[in-house]
Amino acid sequence: MSSTLLFGASIAAYALAAAAHVLNIYQRDWERAALWGTRLAWVLHSLALIAIVVETRRPPLLSLYETAIFLTWVLILNYLLWEMLMKAQAVGTFLVPVTFGLLLGALLLPRAEPNLALTRSSGTLVGWHITVSLGAYGLLLMSSVTAAMYLLQAKQLRDKAFRPIYYRLPPLEALDRWSYRFILVGFPMLTIGLASGLALARLEWNNWTLDAKILWSLLSWIIYACYLIVRRWWGWAGRRAALWSVVGFSVLVANYFIINMFATELHRWGL
């Protein structure tokens, strides 16, 4: 079966699973539907990835479209393992709808692979650039998801108005700490990803133009650098740190979907 068809089926399954996750907050009968829906969607997701590999005979990591599929696949796999071990669905309530959104967005991304006449050294660099950047995206996404959970939970605790989701969310301190840890590991990876990207640009085009992609990537790097600085030296934690993480990831998403598509030539291979 074609990868696109499988991918479409998986997006549909994620849509249903996301709906079940949200309904489950209010009506506990949806718990099993949410869990099995996510598992089913992930299996279809895996099959779509395998189909891509079969069709292209290479790792599914070269086009923007493929990387988005791969990244969400890893995240959902992690969530499912977490769910099995900890019996806690709260993360899924946030992650599954986010995944659904990202995958829907991925449909818009270019599917062509880079049409670069790569030298041997820049070929290795591309590999590093892609894997490390993807790792950074995944970790920073998880940071923003836990930060969003923090913001929601903190708001309920401060307003003293408890919606059903209140009972499923972990303690604030744990959310705050995890959001920080994800950035602590994600930021160095973002740095390497950015540096390797710059090096590639230098190698391939022999100059650094003031491209929107480069500027925007620098902007997101600065945002996360500032997060670490104010957190470590000014003791910013909790609400403000969480907001910062969410803003930082929105900038990354904008980079991935909008800048790549409309404002730069650097990642629009073969269009």
Added chain:
Amino acid sequence: MQIMIVGLSHKTAPVETRELLAVQAFAFPNVMRELMQIDGVSEGVILSTCNRTEIYAVVDRPREAAPAMINLLSRDKVLDKTQVRSHFYVKLDDEAVEHLFRVACGLDSMVLGETQILGQVKEAYTLSRNQGSVGKILHTLFNHATAVGKRAQAETTIGQSAVSVSYAAVELARKVFASLEGRKVLVIGAGETAELTVKHLVSGGVKAVVVANRTLQRAEDLAGQYGGIPICIEDIGRWLPEVDVVISSTGAPHLVLRRETVQEAMRQRRGKPIFLFDIAVPRDIDPEAGRLDNVFLYDIDDLQSVVEANLRERAREAKKVERFIEEEQKKFQNWLRTLDVVPIIRSLREKIEGIRRAEMEKALAKLPDLTEKERAVIEAMTAVMVNKILNDPTVRIKEYAAEANGSVYLDAVSQLFNLNPSKAEDQPAGVAEAGAKLVT
């Protein structure tokens, strides 16, 4: 033979009536003996707690047994006899089974989802069994009730969200701090709720208790109770940066903790959250302090509304429990149906075995010269034949019995083999056990 409940609970009777009609421990053996003497009652369990008194029984004629049971519980009590009837409910079979399961899961309790009732159900069963009043049916029924009650506690959070103010405070603290282990708590003033809260916090792992009072002497007295650190009320500001939870419950007519004091403490805490519980009336802590970043301030009304929210959460979890109950009811009903099978299987076996024996005798009469060994071989061969022939039908009858329209098949078997099974009640013990084994 039917399963019946006769009882009253907080839903049908006021506390004075419940008190009067409760079966006290000393009276239990007598009441149980009289219960078993009621005509047609073959098994009985009496459950008596402060919220309910219920008789679970296996009876032949519920119409006659029910009034006798109501009479048994109420006849020696000083009550308006004309009114007594209206407090009791009587439930039969499926309804009775469902009722017991709901009771065991805490769905019928005054505080929805409370978990004590499961222990009380188990205890009622044990007490009754010790009186010799529990037979096969109630034994299995109460096993299923315990199983579903345990499942409700293990797989849902129905009994977990706090329903008292002091425990609600502890739970709120747990929603902010990843763990209470090693935290410090500051208690300002004294009071019952404050003490209870501290006790819960300490059993949750809180490391140090700091006790502040108007005079150091009074603080020292109170600190002795928790093994805490006594301080003077003027020193609160100095301790605030170090503690994670504050419980304030003074009788002071004015504010004890001002916004500025909290703000200064928060600056020093560098983003570490603090939980302030103000359970005093009039309030001790400036409500404005609750607006500061990473400060969570709850007064007594807030805690009360948390308890109400928790009860709504319990009601949501109850939905899941209801599904468990349905499943357990089905399991129990399947077991009940297999009971009908036992007499059919028994008479089928008896019939075939009878044929075998009669034919064996005839054949052996015609073969007088057989040796002991030869006779034994023929004996064994015919016995194995009977067993092998009956094996499949026996297994299948048990399977059909568990199905909804299983009785059709059972009738067919009776008709085909011209069986006349006797009732399940008067079967020998061995066969009854065979039936009981089918459940597992």
